[in-house]
Amino acid sequence: MSVLEVTLITGRSLGQGTRLENKFSDEYLNSAAVVELDAEDLEKLGIAEGSSVKVETPYGSVVVRAVRSRRRHPGVAFIPMGPWASVVVDPKTYGSGMPTLKGLKAKIAPSTEAPLSLRELIQEVLGVRIPRIPRSEAEPTGGDDRVIEDVACTFCGCVCDDLVVEVKGGRISRVGRACALGESKLKHYLENRILKPYIRKDGEFVEVSLAEAVKRAAEILANAKYPLLYGWSSTSAEAIKVGLELAEYVGGVFDNTSVLCHGPTVQAVQEAGFVAATLGQVRNYADLIIYWGCNPLNAHPRHLARYSALAPGIYVKGRKDRRVVVIDVRETDTARVADLFIRVEPGRDYELATALRALVKGFDIEASKVAGVDREVIEKLYEMMITARFGVIFYGMGLTMTEGKGRNIEAVIRLTQELNEWTKFVAIPMRGHYNVVGANMVSAWSTGYAYAVDFRRGYPRYNPGETSATDLLERGDVDAALIVASDPIAHFPAKAARNLASIPVITLDPKWSATALISEVVIPTAMAGIECEGTAYRMDKVPIRLKKLVDPPPGVLPDEGVLRMILEEVKRIR
Numbered sequence: 001m002s003v004l005e006v007t008l009i010t011g012r013s014l015g016q017g018t019r020l021e022n023k024f025s026d027e028y029l030n031s032a033a034v035v036e037l038d039a040e041d042l043e044k045l046g047i048a049e050g051s052s053v054k055v056e057t058p059y060g061s062v063v064v065r066a067v068r069s070r071r072r073h074p075g076v077a078f079i080p081m082g083p084w085a086s087v088v089v090d091p092k093t094y095g096s097g098m099p100t101l102k103g104l105k106a107k108i109a110p111s112t113e114a115p116l117s118l119r120e121l122i123q124e125v126l127g128v129r130i131p132r133i134p135r136s137e138a139e140p141t142g143g144d145d146r147v148i149e150d151v152a153c154t155f156c157g158c159v160c161d162d163l164v165v166e167v168k169g170g171r172i173s174r175v176g177r178a179c180a181l182g183e184s185k186l187k188h189y190l191e192n193r194i195l196k197p198y199i200r201k202d203g204e205f206v207e208v209s210l211a212e213a214v215k216r217a218a219e220i221l222a223n224a225k226y227p228l229l230y231g232w233s234s235t236s237a238e239a240i241k242v243g244l245e246l247a248e249y250v251g252g253v254f255d256n257t258s259v260l261c262h263g264p265t266v267q268a269v270q271e272a273g274f275v276a277a278t279l280g281q282v283r284n285y286a287d288l289i290i291y292w293g294c295n296p297l298n299a300h301p302r303h304l305a306r307y308s309a310l311a312p313g314i315y316v317k318g319r320k321d322r323r324v325v326v327i328d329v330r331e332t333d334t335a336r337v338a339d340l341f342i343r344v345e346p347g348r349d350y351e352l353a354t355a356l357r358a359l360v361k362g363f364d365i366e367a368s369k370v371a372g373v374d375r376e377v378i379e380k381l382y383e384m385m386i387t388a389r390f391g392v393i394f395y396g397m398g399l400t401m402t403e404g405k406g407r408n409i410e411a412v413i414r415l416t417q418e419l420n421e422w423t424k425f426v427a428i429p430m431r432g433h434y435n436v437v438g439a440n441m442v443s444a445w446s447t448g449y450a451y452a453v454d455f456r457r458g459y460p461r462y463n464p465g466e467t468s469a470t471d472l473l474e475r476g477d478v479d480a481a482l483i484v485a486s487d488p489i490a491h492f493p494a495k496a497a498r499n500l501a502s503i504p505v506i507t508l509d510p511k512w513s514a515t516a517l518i519s520e521v522v523i524p525t526a527m528a529g530i531e532c533e534g535t536a537y538r539m540d541k542v543p544i545r546l547k548k549l550v551d552p553p554p555g556v557l558p559d560e561g562v563l564r565m566i567l568e569e570v571k572r573i574r
Helices: 026-032 039-045 118-126 180-187 210-223 237-250 263-272 279-285 303-307 349-360 375-386 406-419 436-447 469-475 494-501 559-573
Strands: 004-011 034-037 052-057 060-068 076-080 102-110 146-151 163-168 171-176 198-201 204-207 227-231 253-256 288-292 323-328 340-343 390-395 424-429 480-484 505-509 521-524 534-537 543-546
Touching (some): 026 034, 039 060, 039 102, 118 494, 198 210, 210 237, 237 253, 237 436, 237 559, 253 436, 279 303, 323 375, 340 375, 349 375, 349 406, 390 406, 469 494, 480 559
Parallel strands (some): 034 060, 227 480, 390 424, 505 521
Antiparallel strands (some): 052 102, 146 163, 163 171, 534 543
8 A cells, every 4th residue: 555755734725714614514524624635646645536545643643535736746735724634733832832733744545434524523533422513503683684885804814894795684695805715704604503502411412591501601610720711813802801801810821822823923023023014004015025834815815915916006006016925835826926936845944034034144155955945046035035125024824833933933023124224124924813913912911911821820921832722731731611712622733622622611602613512511602793893903913893794693692791791700609
């Protein structure tokens, strides 16, 4: 039997992203339980596209379907971020809170097994029985037909606020100007909904009143010695503020999904500072756009057209006035729009950034290649950088998820700072969830720390690698968890997920998720930016007001309201 040795990376894909509204659907299974292989590697395995393969790393193995990649990347395999990828990733965070999800050595071999469904996968990995999901298809609540303009999208960190939404019969019927990701979220907002509060009894979900669910949630948090309050990146800034107050009151840890994306960016900014700009400034001024370790055409589809490479600006009119560079370990969809594509060897971005810094400082590169990139190509990029009038580096999880983590980002930030001796240059992280920046901002202005905040001693402390959610769960340190607008069971490394499933969990979420299924208390909430108002922060830290478009299901409150009820009940108990 043929065995293929590859470098495995994970990340977002457009197919996986458009099917997130129901993770228990066959469509999600078929888009996330896959491994993309180069045509050459698929041929080496001697199998047809769509065949089952087993992907094995030192940390676990999983069966997925092999699909042929549209782009060239021999020796590099890609699995979309999600439950199947999480089984095989490296849980070590190296003091960042961020597990190592890219640059993994893996073996791939044909398999006679079929990929497990999400329910089957959870039960196998966690060793727990999953209860039946109660009815989850919500009905529209009725109301006047109307057209709402300047709607902010609540999918990714672009938070595009120019959408046009048409409501008929209390249901969103049409979405204009949105990308495929935003349109999918808005059109499928009623699908897979949690409609009533539940408490798990004898292994099954039992419907209860909101007051009873809140009381049980408060009892769990009040009686816990060291609870974790996690998520927050897909809810409003107002809810996050209440969550922080609750975490402080119960003496727990408050952490957000930065531990699975840009926590290393926070650490790098603490070390090196930052040189930033708004997306509006980029659109109007930038004549050199560099995408490093990110694939916005899959993860942030409107980014190029609305804010950067293809956007018409005041002083830079559009694509013909701009140069675009893509740096990645594989050829991506975004690479096809680039003037220059640079393929860097996996895990060696730090070396490439250091070589560019050397050139900026006036030193020569003696090696013929650095990080697998020819010296002439590096020098060409250097010339493009110093001759730009306004340059920007958009960097993504290709830098944060490899072993270099914060040091990769620090090198990019210092490169940006040094380029300002020649011209105007900025660096902006490509943030994932629509309000992950808001979670960082609210946490920072409330406690002084952007994530992994520990209130156990009665005041905020911060030490990623110790107080970060992934590490706490990996070690089994916490004894209860409140999960808000997140799905760590689907995205945390297997051992952390198993330990989370072994403690009392409270989930606040509009939709059924892998985490909801292992929870002791499940409380439905309204979707911010669709069923209730709120504030979100765009990836460039600009606050955007979210509008209410339709009514939530009967009796369902926003996260902020439910959290206030839990906080008041905790205070009453204590």
